[in-house]
Amino acid sequence: MRVLWVHNFSPDTVASGVFMHVLAEKMRDLSVEIQLHYTGCLKSIRGYRAVAKQIREISARYDLVHSQFGSACGYLAAHAQGPKILTLRGTDLLGSDTGGFRNRLHGRLVRWMTGSSIPSYDRVLVASQRMRAELMQHHKREAGIEILPSGIDLKKFQPLSRQQARERLGCGDDQRPWMLFSSVTKNNHVKRPQLALEVLAQAQREMPELVMQTLTGKPHAEVPLWMNASNAVLLTSTREGWPNIVKEALACNTPFVSTDVSDLASIASIEPSCHVSCDDPKNLARFLVQTINSPRPETLSKHVQEMELEHTGQKLRTIYRSVLEPNAVLAVDAAA
Numbered sequence: 001m002r003v004l005w006v007h008n009f010s011p012d013t014v015a016s017g018v019f020m021h022v023l024a025e026k027m028r029d030l031s032v033e034i035q036l037h038y039t040g041c042l043k044s045i046r047g048y049r050a051v052a053k054q055i056r057e058i059s060a061r062y063d064l065v066h067s068q069f070g071s072a073c074g075y076l077a078a079h080a081q082g083p084k085i086l087t088l089r090g091t092d093l094l095g096s097d098t099g100g101f102r103n104r105l106h107g108r109l110v111r112w113m114t115g116s117s118i119p120s121y122d123r124v125l126v127a128s129q130r131m132r133a134e135l136m137q138h139h140k141r142e143a144g145i146e147i148l149p150s151g152i153d154l155k156k157f158q159p160l161s162r163q164q165a166r167e168r169l170g171c172g173d174d175q176r177p178w179m180l181f182s183s184v185t186k187n188n189h190v191k192r193p194q195l196a197l198e199v200l201a202q203a204q205r206e207m208p209e210l211v212m213q214t215l216t217g218k219p220h221a222e223v224p225l226w227m228n229a230s231n232a233v234l235l236t237s238t239r240e241g242w243p244n245i246v247k248e249a250l251a252c253n254t255p256f257v258s259t260d261v262s263d264l265a266s267i268a269s270i271e272p273s274c275h276v277s278c279d280d281p282k283n284l285a286r287f288l289v290q291t292i293n294s295p296r297p298e299t300l301s302k303h304v305q306e307m308e309l310e311h312t313g314q315k316l317r318t319i320y321r322s323v324l325e326p327n328a329v330l331a332v333d334a335a336a
Contacts, residue, residue, distance in 0.1 A: 001320060002033045004059055006077040007068040011038065018220050019150040019244055020068050026151065026313040032320065035062070042072055052079040064320055067121075070114035071095075078120035083323045086121040087148075088114065090241035091190055093131055094138060098238050099189030115139045122323050127241030128263045146319055149242035151312030152304055157224050157251035159301065165228035177207060177292045180230035180254075182215040182245045195236040195279060202285030207292065215245070227252040231292045236279065237261050247307060250300045257288045273297045 005024065009017025024034045037058065039051050059065045059080035066085045067077035070092030077084065092114055095107030118124060118139050126132050127149045135141050166172050179200065183191035200212045212234075215226060227233070233249040235258035246256045246264060255273035258264050268276040273294050275287035 001031075001064070001317075001324070002035070002062045003027075003064045003066055003320065004035050004037055004062040004080070005066050005068055006037050006039060006055060006073060006080070008039045008042075008071075008073040009068070010041070017068070022153065022309065023151050023313065023316070026309050027316065030313050030317050032317055039073055039076055042076075048072070048076065052076050055080050063324060066320075070117070071110040072113055074117045074121075075113040078117040084121045085123045085125065085319070085323065086118065087125040088131060088135070088241065089127060089150075090131075091239050093126070093134055093241075094239065096190055096238060098192075103189050111138075123319060125319070129266075130261075130263055131241055148312065148315060148319070149247070149307050150244060151309035152244075152247050152251055152307050153309045154251055154301075154305070157227065157248050159251075159253045159298075160224070160228040162229055162231070162296070165225045169222070169225050169229055171229065176209045176211050178230040178232075179203070179210060179212050179288060179292075180215065180226060180233045180245070180249070181212055181236075190238050192236040192238065192279075195281060195284075196234055198281035199234060199236065199284045199288060202281050203288045206285075206289050210289075210292070223248060224252060227254050230254055231296075232257055232288060234284070234288060235259060235261070235264075236284070238279075242307075247304050250304050253297055253300045255291050255294075255297055255300065257284055257291055259284075267303055271297065271300065271303075273300070 007017060007020060009020060024036060027034050042048055042051065055076055056079045059082060064083050065077055065080040067074045068087050070086060070088045074086050092110060095111035097104055097107055118141055123144045123146055124135065124141060125146050125148045126135055129147065132145055132147055135145060166174060181196045183193045204210050213226065213230060215223060218226060227249050233245055233254055233256045235243055235246055235256060237259060240261040242262050249256055257275045259279050260276050265276045268274045273291055275291060277283040277287055
């Protein structure tokens with residue numbers, strides 16, 4: 001099986017699309033031949049046309065084309081020949097309505113591109129139940145939807161004592177509480193690092209020793225240590241598919257405090273150490289202090305067991321087969 005993955009994760013940005021590259025390697029282990037195709041930076045209509053033509057020509061050499069993002073990536077990959085699958089990861093589903101005028105205008109364009117390309121795809125993969133509902137409501141897609149969050153390597157992301165993790169990071173003498181935050185850029189209107197700083201300032205009124213650690217620029221191999229070394233993860237996003245930072249934190253039994261995105265509210269409703277709140281910094285800070293002052297939970301990792309990388313890869317391969325050989329897959333299911 002030969003599959004072309006079309007993506008727009010810049011190779012010049014540290015940690016951009018790490019989850020995609022990790023899954024690509026797993027798919028190769030599962031005997032699925034994956035070829036990555038980067039669309040490049042698109043800034044003109046002429047550029048769009050050239051890339052669309054290129055994808056259409058290249059796609060003839062593959063059994064299947066899988067767009068790894070919606071928006072412009074999904075719009076361009078929709079021009080491919082043969083069966084096609086689209087993965088929507090978060091803001092590419094409905095765009096973004098925050099930030100300045102240009103950001104909001106871009107959000108509307110993202111939403112239009114995604115919506116106009118969706119009918120071209122045989123399957124649409126989303127990260128959460130919430131995204132599935134939003135896809136059905138706003139883009140009127142009802143059939144051919146699969147929920148498949150990005151996979152996580154549970155051999156790497158495992159619980160470790162906080163002290164041991166800090167010692168491995170060279171911070172063994174630091175006994176202060178850590179709040180972990182992640183944003184690719186300092187001015188990210190989706191991740192909202194400024195809101196995170198406001199939450200930090202509010203929380204420090206009650207907990208002056210609290211510090212914020214960021215994952216920006218950190219090697220991905222160190223991320224499990226940062227997860228285990230932290231008392232809590234803070235997420236202040238406007239929209240998310242299934243946030244990787246929370247997924248990885250849960251695998252390490254590190255609790256989260258978050259705005260209401262993805263399916264996190266369903267976890268917070270049954271886990272006293274995890275909280276979902278409106279985007280008011282005082283509320284988020286109150287929950288953050290409460291989480292840090294509580295005993296470290298021991299069973300949060302159960303919420304991400306089904307997202308294990310091997311399981312994700314197997315499920316994706318089955319989805320590919322269901323598109324390419326629907327009768328064969330139906331026969332296997334019936335026999336089971």
